[in-house]
Amino acid sequence: MPSKLAVDNVVSKLPGVHSARIVYDESGEMVEIHVLADITKPAKQLVRDIETAIYASTGIKIDRKIVSIAQISLDSNDEDEAVVRPYQKEEVQGYNFQLTSLETRATTRRLDITVVLDYDGKELEGSSIVDVGDDEKYMAIVESTVAAIREVIPSFRIEFIEKLEYGMTEIVMAVGSSLVNGKRKREAGARLCKKDSLNDFALVVLEIINKI
Template identity: 25%
Template sequence: MAELTNDVISSMEELINKVQSVISSKVVANGNEIVEIHVLSDNSRSAKQIARDVQSVLMAEFNIDINYKIISVAQIETGGRAYNDNRLAFVSLTCVNTGINMEATVTLTRGTEIYEGVARGLNTSRNKNRIIVNATIDCLSKIISDEHNLILEDVDIFPIAKNHVVVVALTHATHQYEEMLVGSCLIKKDEGEAAVKATLDALNRRLITILNN
């Protein structure tokens, strides 16, 4: 079994959040022992089914045999659809060229809240999407605490199945750990919009864990 560092616990929560019907989760450890797992889910599946799935994914990924008695599942009515107010959604992207420089403004929503982020830089073909991703990160800096730092490592475009996809790599760093987050988005109409959505793809599940902690 892996040592239960904060990084490992965060990875467990991220994995649990991928279980069908799960909205968010919290793993509580005492030393190197998991003592509680709290799960928030919609009501599309029974709590017993969800708890079994949590047991299974933790055994498969981390080789940890969890007693079902420490898993508590709280369910909420979602009108037949999974919903999470913590999940970010894209609203708009505006790019303004000012000679050699470019300014990107990204607008996102989370629930009823609206956030705007701005970034500037040299207006080159290679740098444009980096500016857009940094504007998206600027939005996130207004949502998460100063303890969490997001750094753009790379953004690139790759051909796949006669289409193109934007891939974004970020580092999420705190005083306790750092991790690489990667997201992607198929370019349908606008390359810049795809860059924003690839950033959100990398961050949305991790954001749930950050906000719940």
Template identity: 25%
Template sequence: MADAPKEIRLAECENLIKQIRDVISVNIVLGDNKEIEEIHILAEDTRNAKQLVRDVETLLRVEYGLDLDHKKISVVQLKNEQKLLQDKRVKFTAIQYSLQGSQLEALVELTSDKRSCQGKSCGVNSSSNRLRLFAEATLNALNDFLDSGTTVFLEDVVQYPMGRRNMISAALTYMQGPSEEYLVGSALIKQDEKEAVVRATLDAINRRIPIDI
């Protein structure tokens, strides 16, 4: 009798797939039964996408005893010039928080291809305010990446159900000189709502900020 498939630990599995040659980033979607529903891969275009899919299938079979339908694996490949733009985007690298009585201090670290910056925000640790603190810490970290005359501030951040999953959306106002733009970003809550807040905030702003490289 064949062994039962090994339990999928999301972060561990994503990190393993990232070790495959040419893979840049991975997003795995699990169903309610904790089985893999979808795998989305961002990769360089130096190899055929079908070969990348076969590599993922082999890894899952060897590491987890799982035979996954190749139709559940999607691959997007970046050309060299797209890869350069991807490398220059601000990325989320760390999140921390501390509690003292009813006060929560959120700390978020963001990194570009050349430097890292940290942002903090402190306030009441209420269910309605907690998400705002992590969004504000993210924007405070972004300040060091912005050109002079550019300002980004938080309008709102909310959590809501979508289908069988929960989402975070962040609404921002982006001002550069006299111009003003309303931005909205969203992120799926995988395991931690705090990380989803950071990712939703970056989803809104990451393609628009003029990064000081």
């Protein structure tokens, strides 16, 4: 069986792919493939390329459904004009969660984070607490956003989230899932991180849930 690193390298070196993370189960079988790519190719073509590359290099035929792709364009020099285009594998229901506010309150020992969402006129609130010195306080924002969403969709969760470096820019990429018709449906999202903006971590979560 080829090494996990070898498979990661095959996918990462495909034209248009900026980074790839492959999740394996206990038996070593690929169960999730998360890819951040540019928009030079249609997402469906990129999925076929990934399937072909893995089969050609390893002899393993994957199920296309395990591939999640987020596409990002940096055609503009202005980060605010950059575009993120997540791959949609099928029609979505079209939830409409909107970020109303994100509030942080710091004391000498802890940081309280409260996220308020609007869902069709209904106010939803989620909160989380983190040590004030924790460098990964963005996870508390994600937890707060998920907690608010779960008031409406209890099965929703974030399965993967990571900050990536792309040149001088930071990108947050995430994968979330929820039960749809009794089956867990997964979607990916990605956003460019503006300087000192914590909102992006809440917004990438909303991007995902609004596609499920």
